[in-house]
Amino acid sequence: MTTPLRLDRLRDFIDALAELLENQTDEALILEHGSALLRQLVSHDDWLPEAFAQPDPQHYQQYLLHADSRQRFSIVSFVWGPGQSTPVHDHRVWGLIGMLRGAEYSQGFAFAGDGSLLPQGEAVRLEPGQVEAVSPRIGDIHQVSNAHADRVSISIHVYGANIGAVRRAVFHADGSEKPFISGYSNPYLPNLWDLSKENLAS
Secondary structure (H helix, E strand, O other), rough: OOOOOOOOHHHHHHHHHHHHHHOOOHHHHHHHHHHHHHHHHHOOOOOOHHHHOOOOOOOEEEEEEEOOOOOOOEEEEEEEEEOOEEOEOOOOEEEEEEEEEOOOEEEEEEOOOOOOOEEEEOOOOOOOOOEEEEEOEEEOOOOEEOOOOOOOOOEEEEEOOOHHHHHHHEEOOOEEEEEEEOOOOOOOOOOOOOHHHHHHHH
16 A cells, blocks of 8 residues: 655645745745745655656656746756756746755856856755755856766755746856746646545545
8 A cells, every 4th residue: 555645745835835925025034934944845755746756868857846826936846867957047036946855966156257157166965855045136047967877866946936937048158148938847737735535534
């Protein structure tokens, strides 16, 4: 008998984040309190539906798990196949990255005086349960990669917009940018709201 998924963990996170955004507009406090909420969510690996944890042999996958009806935030599972990475890119909104499974590196970048783009500091390695923040205010340009060459890693990302619809950019080493809109890898959302089976089990 398989153990039922704890979808209530994701529902509780959605509810708590929506309440935070209802009552808080200061980005620093949103990142602080949102990080604590995401840290609590990714400290458990028993809630992500398997369909939204599937890697692709060629490209990392970006599965939408929830989009706020007012597009104040979105929640996405990023699934990294062995050795996969993003290009250097930005977000244009605040974001939180929580590591659920495996590990990943996040390398920040900053513009040099001549307009080129250079790595800034050491790459941050995220392990399960750890959370990192990004935003135009604190640093928004980075490259993310699976820390493992032989297995899948999964991180949960939360953004202050419907990130799949935000016009953003990937960057070349000379600082030039190419606009893109990421979209999502999945055509359907997980059904978090059918509580009939969970209520029967309790």
